Amino acid sequence: MSNRPRVPKSRRGSRPSxxxxxxxxxxxxxxxxIGVVVLVAVAVGVALLAGRDADQRAxxxxxxxxxxxxxxxxxxxxxxxxxxxxMERRAPAxxxxxxxxxxxxxxxxxxxxxxxxxxxxxCPHCQxxxxxxxGWLAANQLPAGVEVIAVSTSVDRxxxxxxxxxxxxxxxxxxxxxRDSAANEIGEAYGLAGFPYTVGIDADGRVVARVAGExxxxxxxxxxxxxxxxxx
Amino acid sequence: MSTGQVSDFFAVLALGxxxxxxxxxxxxxxxxxxxxxxxxxxVLLPLALAIAAVxxxxxxxxxxxxxxPPCEMCxxxxxxxxxxxxxxxxxxxxxxxxxxxYALPLAVxxxxxxxxxxxxxxxxxxxxxxxxxxxxxxxxxxSLGFVSIPFMAGCxxxxxxxxxxxxxxxxxxxxxxxxxxxxxx
Numbered sequence: 001m002s003n004r005p006r007v008p009k010s011r012r013g014s015r016p017s018x019x020x021x022x023x024x025x026x027x028x029x030x031x032x033x034i035g036v037v038v039l040v041a042v043a044v045g046v047a048l049l050a051g052r053d054a055d056q057r058a059x060x061x062x063x064x065x066x067x068x069x070x071x072x073x074x075x076x077x078x079x080x081x082x083x084x085x086x087m088e089r090r091a092p093a094x095x096x097x098x099x100x101x102x103x104x105x106x107x108x109x110x111x112x113x114x115x116x117x118x119x120x121x122x123c124p125h126c127q128x129x130x131x132x133x134x135g136w137l138a139a140n141q142l143p144a145g146v147e148v149i150a151v152s153t154s155v156d157r158x159x160x161x162x163x164x165x166x167x168x169x170x171x172x173x174x175x176x177x178x179r180d181s182a183a184n185e186i187g188e189a190y191g192l193a194g195f196p197y198t199v200g201i202d203a204d205g206r207v208v209a210r211v212a213g214e215x216x217x218x219x220x221x222x223x224x225x226x227x228x229x230x231x232x
Numbered sequence: 233m234s235t236g237q238v239s240d241f242f243a244v245l246a247l248g249x250x251x252x253x254x255x256x257x258x259x260x261x262x263x264x265x266x267x268x269x270x271x272x273x274x275v276l277l278p279l280a281l282a283i284a285a286v287x288x289x290x291x292x293x294x295x296x297x298x299x300x301p302p303c304e305m306c307x308x309x310x311x312x313x314x315x316x317x318x319x320x321x322x323x324x325x326x327x328x329x330x331x332x333x334y335a336l337p338l339a340v341x342x343x344x345x346x347x348x349x350x351x352x353x354x355x356x357x358x359x360x361x362x363x364x365x366x367x368x369x370x371x372x373x374x375s376l377g378f379v380s381i382p383f384m385a386g387c388x389x390x391x392x393x394x395x396x397x398x399x400x401x402x403x404x405x406x407x408x409x410x411x412x413x414x415x416x417x
Contacts, residue, residue: 029274047237
């Protein structure tokens with residue numbers, strides 16, 4: 001062992017001024033900086049060249065929302081709590097129009113039980129639910145004294161699968177479908193919180209079921225039988 | 233400039249961040265990482281800061297300018313990304329090479345959330361309902377055919393994580409900067 005004093009190398013003292021890794025330039029660092037600049041330039045170029053017009057797909061003749069009128073107390077927002085505070089409450093009546101402009105009045109308590117489905121064109125669960133129910137309706141008979149009504153709501157031309165009128169047509173929806181207003185007033189009046197949303201109303205106009213989420217055939221049939229007026 | 237064009241712009245930047253982050257992670261683990269990290273040290277954390285800042289700006293653009301309401305998962309990712317900006321800014325301002333230690337957990341946690349959110353968009357059948365206001369399954373942006381907002385966030389987190397990781401390699405092999413007292417043998 002040498003008995004010379006050992007002096008640890010100082011980083012600054014061991015290299016010529018201005019040539020250390022922190023102060024000088026090097027090819028790797030230059031490459032990174034140039035790469036970032038090129039990346040930003042490419043991003044700007046792609047954005048300018050793409051120049052897409054999202055409104056192109058939104059061209060349609062039919063209005064997708066329309067004025068509605070609602071009568072009655074709105075139902076509380078559906079939070080999925082048990083028991084549902086809307087149970088046994090009278091469902092609000094509403095008047096709206098179909099995509100063709102035909103007037104439809106939905107009057108709970110008119111002697112016909114109703115199942116009202118709320119659908120948003122952009123919701124992936126609605127996109128699965130609608131054809132399933134359409135297929136069921138096409139292949140099966142509704143229980144006596146029950147009608148099914150679809151409400152197209154939460155319409156947004158900036159979102160996918162627009163316009164909803166074309167969607168309902170493509171899926172060959174066989175029952176009545178009405179347009180909600182731009183402010184989603186029917187949905188609000190029925191306590192809509194998520195899609196798809198289904199409300200069952202008995203023949204006396206009382207809410208007997210509210211469900212958020214997709215329904216399989218079994219649940220759908222149970223709901224229809226549940227709201228149907230007791231025979232005999 | 234339309235929202236679609238802005239999305240394409242952010243999508244390309246996000247892919248660039250993905251490449252940078254992957255490269256940073258590989259460079260941090262490969263042989264010669266220390267020398268490479270020392271060479272790049274002055275740009276690593278500033279670049280990570282730039283990625284976090286642009287990601288934050290993009291997030292705010294989508295919610296405030298484009299009007300896309302952030303869903304629950306978006307908010308969780310925002311916690312990570314927004315916090316990265318001041319953390320990295322302080323590290324850069326103070327030239328604190330250990331800043332990577334503070335950025336890395338935020339970026340990794342954010343990346344996990346982004347991956348979960350992105351797969352939720354790809355496979356929405358995991359749930360059965362869409363929230364009426366801000367559903368996590370809905371894909372507001374679909375740029376280049378596969379780039380959505382959580383995908384971009386994930387790329388941002390990967391970029392920050394890769395650069396932070398590489399910056400830590402330069403820290404590990406730092407020589408002492410003070411001259412020790414001369415000790416007699």
